[in-house]
Amino acid sequence: MVVELISVGTEILLGNIVNTNAAYLSEKCAALGLSCYYQDVVGDNEERLAETIRLALSRADIILLSGGLGPTEDDLTKEVAARVMGRNLYLHEESKTAIQNYFEKRGLEITDNNWKQAMVPEGCIVLDNPNGTAPGIIMAENGKHVVLMPGPPGEMIPMFETSVMSYLSKLQSCVIYSKTVKVCGVGESKAETMIKDMIDEQTNPTIATYAKTGEVHLRVTARAEDEKAAKKLVKPVVKELKTRFGDSIYTTEEDITLEKAIVDLLKEYKLTASTVESCTGGMLAARLINVPGVSDVFQAGFVTYSNKSKRKTLGIKKGTLLKYGAVSEETAKAMVKGAAFLTKTDVCVATTGIAGPDGGTEKKPVGLVYIACSVCGHITVKECHFSGNRAKIRENSVSAALELMRKCILQSDAISER
Amino acid sequence: MVVELISVGTEILLGNIVNTNAAYLSEKCAALGLSCYYQDVVGDNEERLAETIRLALSRADIILLSGGLGPTEDDLTKEVAARVMGRNLYLHEESKTAIQNYFEKRGLEITDNNWKQAMVPEGCIVLDNPNGTAPGIIMAENGKHVVLMPGPPGEMIPMFETSVMSYLSKLQSCVIYSKTVKVCGVGESKAETMIKDMIDEQTNPTIATYAKTGEVHLRVTARAEDEKAAKKLVKPVVKELKTRFGDSIYTTEEDITLEKAIVDLLKEYKLTASTVESCTGGMLAARLINVPGVSDVFQAGFVTYSNKSKRKTLGIKKGTLLKYGAVSEETAKAMVKGAAFLTKTDVCVATTGIAGPDGGTEKKPVGLVYIACSVCGHITVKECHFSGNRAKIRENSVSAALELMRKCILQSDAISER
Numbered sequence: 001m002v003v004e005l006i007s008v009g010t011e012i013l014l015g016n017i018v019n020t021n022a023a024y025l026s027e028k029c030a031a032l033g034l035s036c037y038y039q040d041v042v043g044d045n046e047e048r049l050a051e052t053i054r055l056a057l058s059r060a061d062i063i064l065l066s067g068g069l070g071p072t073e074d075d076l077t078k079e080v081a082a083r084v085m086g087r088n089l090y091l092h093e094e095s096k097t098a099i100q101n102y103f104e105k106r107g108l109e110i111t112d113n114n115w116k117q118a119m120v121p122e123g124c125i126v127l128d129n130p131n132g133t134a135p136g137i138i139m140a141e142n143g144k145h146v147v148l149m150p151g152p153p154g155e156m157i158p159m160f161e162t163s164v165m166s167y168l169s170k171l172q173s174c175v176i177y178s179k180t181v182k183v184c185g186v187g188e189s190k191a192e193t194m195i196k197d198m199i200d201e202q203t204n205p206t207i208a209t210y211a212k213t214g215e216v217h218l219r220v221t222a223r224a225e226d227e228k229a230a231k232k233l234v235k236p237v238v239k240e241l242k243t244r245f246g247d248s249i250y251t252t253e254e255d256i257t258l259e260k261a262i263v264d265l266l267k268e269y270k271l272t273a274s275t276v277e278s279c280t281g282g283m284l285a286a287r288l289i290n291v292p293g294v295s296d297v298f299q300a301g302f303v304t305y306s307n308k309s310k311r312k313t314l315g316i317k318k319g320t321l322l323k324y325g326a327v328s329e330e331t332a333k334a335m336v337k338g339a340a341f342l343t344k345t346d347v348c349v350a351t352t353g354i355a356g357p358d359g360g361t362e363k364k365p366v367g368l369v370y371i372a373c374s375v376c377g378h379i380t381v382k383e384c385h386f387s388g389n390r391a392k393i394r395e396n397s398v399s400a401a402l403e404l405m406r407k408c409i410l411q412s413d414a415i416s417e418r
Numbered sequence: 419m420v421v422e423l424i425s426v427g428t429e430i431l432l433g434n435i436v437n438t439n440a441a442y443l444s445e446k447c448a449a450l451g452l453s454c455y456y457q458d459v460v461g462d463n464e465e466r467l468a469e470t471i472r473l474a475l476s477r478a479d480i481i482l483l484s485g486g487l488g489p490t491e492d493d494l495t496k497e498v499a500a501r502v503m504g505r506n507l508y509l510h511e512e513s514k515t516a517i518q519n520y521f522e523k524r525g526l527e528i529t530d531n532n533w534k535q536a537m538v539p540e541g542c543i544v545l546d547n548p549n550g551t552a553p554g555i556i557m558a559e560n561g562k563h564v565v566l567m568p569g570p571p572g573e574m575i576p577m578f579e580t581s582v583m584s585y586l587s588k589l590q591s592c593v594i595y596s597k598t599v600k601v602c603g604v605g606e607s608k609a610e611t612m613i614k615d616m617i618d619e620q621t622n623p624t625i626a627t628y629a630k631t632g633e634v635h636l637r638v639t640a641r642a643e644d645e646k647a648a649k650k651l652v653k654p655v656v657k658e659l660k661t662r663f664g665d666s667i668y669t670t671e672e673d674i675t676l677e678k679a680i681v682d683l684l685k686e687y688k689l690t691a692s693t694v695e696s697c698t699g700g701m702l703a704a705r706l707i708n709v710p711g712v713s714d715v716f717q718a719g720f721v722t723y724s725n726k727s728k729r730k731t732l733g734i735k736k737g738t739l740l741k742y743g744a745v746s747e748e749t750a751k752a753m754v755k756g757a758a759f760l761t762k763t764d765v766c767v768a769t770t771g772i773a774g775p776d777g778g779t780e781k782k783p784v785g786l787v788y789i790a791c792s793v794c795g796h797i798t799v800k801e802c803h804f805s806g807n808r809a810k811i812r813e814n815s816v817s818a819a820l821e822l823m824r825k826c827i828l829q830s831d832a833i834s835e836r
Binding site: 018020022024028036037038039043045055187193213275279280292294295299303306342394 | 428429430431432433434435436437438440441442443444445446447448454455456457458459460461463466470473488489490491492520523524525526527529530531532548549550570572573576626627628629693695697698699700701702703704706707708710711712713716717718719720721722723724726727730731760761774775776808809812
């Protein structure tokens with residue numbers, strides 16, 4: 001079945017708020033096996049809202065609307081949707097009581113415009129809203145289902161989870177199952193070339209590629225009668241991807257990030273870690289520390305941005321900085337040596353580079369970044385050339401550092417196993 | 419003029435990513451005085467994309483598309499948009515060279531599918547993309563303007579700011595002038611209450627409020643025949659806002675961020691700075707270091723995530739950590755003292771808190787964060803209580819730390835002036 005999402009609100013069209021409702025509902029609908037072909041955003045305008053609902057009815061089976069159910073004159077979604085569906089509104093006594101209770105419980109005075117929220121279209125299903133005053137509404141007719149939900153995520157999400165989801169899943173005849181294979185250190189176009197034959201052949205399951213900074217995610221999605229059958233379709237495709245991408249795959253779990261995979265590796269191998277950053281200035285530590293439970297393995301990080309702090313904090317020799325410069329293989333090595341010594345950690349990663357916009361020279365242009373990783377004394381250095389603005393260069397440096405870190409940990413393990 | 423936004427990407431329809439591009443572009447378009455009535459999201463599907471572009475052309479003057487310009491077979495935006503506009507594609511030599519350079523600079527191999535990105539529609543304007551390989555494209559015909567931009571925000575935003583914005587502003591018959599008053603340390607609803615009378619009276623200029631993490635931006639926008647007249651309308655409103663918000667305003671410049679304002683303050687007062695972070699784990703240093711030229715004032719940062727590193731690196735007494743805990747006023751003080759001593763910097767900021775999801779207790783719940791700032795020996799500590807997930811708590815902590823840093827620097831100046 002096909003679903004279409006309509007988010008109603010002038011505040012979205014003005015860019016005042018980010019439309020997180022659409023992302024939430026899309027993900028839930030995908031998991032329910034509904035195909036979403038369009039998301040629309042329209043303001044609190046009678047004519048344009050009616051046009052959008054009519055268009056959605058012409059191309060989808062289920063329309064999920066959020067927003068515009070409030071008590072103010074701006075809020076038109078219910079009135080317009082009822083009109084498009086050819087239904088009159090009537091006073092829903094239970095909703096009136098619920099609104100009364102909501103206000104009494106909070107010791108608030110009810111303003112007259114609140115009663116508007118107790119009006120509902122004839123022949124609809126009314127959905128409770130314990131987190132607000134606007135009830136949800138479902139209208140069904142001729143195989144079309146129109147669902148109205150409030151706009152605030154704190155009201156919409158609980159309503160979707162308690163009432164709408166079960167309504168939608170009952171409409172479905174098939175199940176969708178997907179698995180994401182996450183690859184690092186391989187560019188998007190290279191990744192796509194590596195699986196072009198698989199993409200060309202795809203029907204069910206399908207393979208979609210998503211480019212992230214320093215990563216490519218390959219999503220394999222199958223449609224079947226039940227979850228077991230869908231999983232069976234996905235399994236051989238994931239296996240084939242594993243054969244092709246090998247060690248570049250860091251996870252096949254939806255909720256595992258590259259930094260989480262690294263923290264898990266460190267835990268598995270009982271290694272402690274530290275960072276020492278120049279151009280990335282804390283971003284690398286920040287990404288690792290976003291992993292809950294990182295405290296088991298992460299000891300300390302240094303942001304040695306100035307040459308002075310490279311000398312004072314890490315004990316890097318003045319001669320090294322003078323002879324090779326702060327952005328050099330030698331300085332990157334000295335950084336990991338110094339920080340690993342100070343922190344007594346097994347794994348230490350360093351970044352030093354020119355993030356720009358100034359500071360570049362012909363020999364050392366903006367975008368030149370050295371990344372060093374030491375694992376129990378073995379040091380690997382990688383020279384990278386990034387382009388883009390300062391933020392982009394720094395972001396790419398962090399991804400490259402994480403990738404090198406992962407590679408070095410895996411290699412050290414291979415070495416110690418021999 | 420009317421603008422319509424089309425975001426292209428199956429990953430948005432699947433809920434894999436939140437459509438922040440639409441929010442960004444909507445905000446920018448509003449500032450340019452363009453009316454946005456619809457935002458659409460459509461997948462990488464030829465027929466549906468064509469239908470969406472045709473519909474947008476029927477109801478808007480300017481169509482801003484983002485996404486679907488990549489090298490893979492999924493990426494169809496350029497091909498479909500050119501077809502709808504009745505144009506053929508040709509190989510654009512400059513874009514080909516730019517792609518070649520992009521890959522050579524990174525030492526990456528070019529795969530065949532990359533050349534697809536150098537094909538552009540006849541008679542279009544080609545926009546540089548220094549942050550990626552897909553050039554932007556503008557097609558204009560019969561008063562309609564179709565703009566194609568890459569999907570990744572790191573490519574789209576710089577392209578919009580360097581090329582698209584000036585193109586769009588030239589299309590306008592009247593001049594729109596806006597000034598953004600950026601406030602920190604005041605919540606959105608409080609800020610709105612403080613200027614409710616001004617918002618209620620507004621016609622030209624208008625005032626719009628945008629809530630950012632730890633900040634509120636108040637945009638004053640006037641429409642007039644020429645820039646001079648528009649500026650004249652904006653001036654008294656900005657003046658009134660300055661009276662109402664006083665020192666909470668850190669800038670009225672569009673391109674100045676809170677961290678940039680702080681770096682400028684440090685330079686002005688000839689102060690050096692350092693950071694020492696526990697729960698924010700490098701994010702605070704990272705934000706400061708994203709300011710070009712920060713090297714003049716920023717010396718070093720420490721990420722003392724473990725208690726061990728708090729002791730070893732900063733020399734915090736075991737007794738302090740045992741008696742008060744790592745998340746306490748006393749530890750926050752000891753952190754700035756230790757780091758200021760080590761780095762010999764004038765200003766030092768520390769964060770220590772419980773970012774969750776685990777580690778909270780009844781006395782010290784998740785979201786409790788202490789922020790300390792020392793300026794030339796004077797230490798101020800602030801206790802904060804944040805809600806939300808780990809990432810949100812850390813982000814809020816960074817904003818609060820920057821705000822405290824700014825306040826302490828300003829106060830120290832006031833003190834020294836006496």
